[in-house]
Amino acid sequence: MREPVPGASCNARRWRFTPFECQQCGECCSVIGQVLFISRDCGDGRYILTNRYTGEKTLVEVAPDQAALFGDRTTTERYPEACPFLRFRREDEKAFCAVHLTRPDMCRDFGCWRLLILKPDGSRAGRVMGRSHFCPDDADLARIWEDQVRDIEEPGDESWIRTVTSLLTLAGYIVRQ
Numbered sequence: 001m002r003e004p005v006p007g008a009s010c011n012a013r014r015w016r017f018t019p020f021e022c023q024q025c026g027e028c029c030s031v032i033g034q035v036l037f038i039s040r041d042c043g044d045g046r047y048i049l050t051n052r053y054t055g056e057k058t059l060v061e062v063a064p065d066q067a068a069l070f071g072d073r074t075t076t077e078r079y080p081e082a083c084p085f086l087r088f089r090r091e092d093e094k095a096f097c098a099v100h101l102t103r104p105d106m107c108r109d110f111g112c113w114r115l116l117i118l119k120p121d122g123s124r125a126g127r128v129m130g131r132s133h134f135c136p137d138d139a140d141l142a143r144i145w146e147d148q149v150r151d152i153e154e155p156g157d158e159s160w161i162r163t164v165t166s167l168l169t170l171a172g173y174i175v176r177q
């Protein structure tokens with residue numbers, strides 16, 4: 001959720017894919033409280049958010065349209081290790097950053113996958129992180145990955161992505177980068 005603006009781009013390799021689109025699942029912010037913590041309450045919805053390891057401090061401000069959601073502490077009770085500004089909306093469980101416009105650079109720079117694999121209805125079926133680490137959300141896709149994708153050897157990164165994309169597209173999935 002560190003780049004929760006639909007359509008925001010996080011990767012230069014766009015020659016074949018649509019831009020990165022955050023699904024607002026909140027996973028990326030749900031344990032980052034071990035790194036980011038509020039070191040000062042400056043009042044009026046402004047806080048100093050400090051990186052425990054780098055010492056970097058960011059003045060963040062709760063957006064007026066997020067104030068009510070920020071006041072709901074359910075998220076911090078459910079996810080005690082979450083960033084103090086992560087909130088899940090009750091109606092649909094979508095994640096929001098209460099300080100999205102002023103969030104730290106590390107959050108702006110974050111991209112959570114190399115490939116996002118969606119079912120035809122747009123729901124998430126799986127992600128590829130790092131070089132080729134596969135995280136499935138869908139049993140059918142997990143089987144296809146195991147049987148047809150896992151052992152694919154290609155000479156280069158783009159060639160591997162191209163091959164995997166066309167194979168999964170043929171299987172009915174939507175692949176995004």
Ligand code: SF4
Pocket residue numbers: 001002003004021022023024025026027028029095111112113
């Ligand atoms: S893990 Fe990825 S999809 Fe989920 S909220 Fe974070 S950036 Fe968005």
Ligand code: SF4
Pocket residue numbers: 001002003028029032036083084085086087096097098099100103104107
């Ligand atoms: S500041 Fe916002 S984007 Fe960054 S970790 Fe916290 S909730 Fe996520």
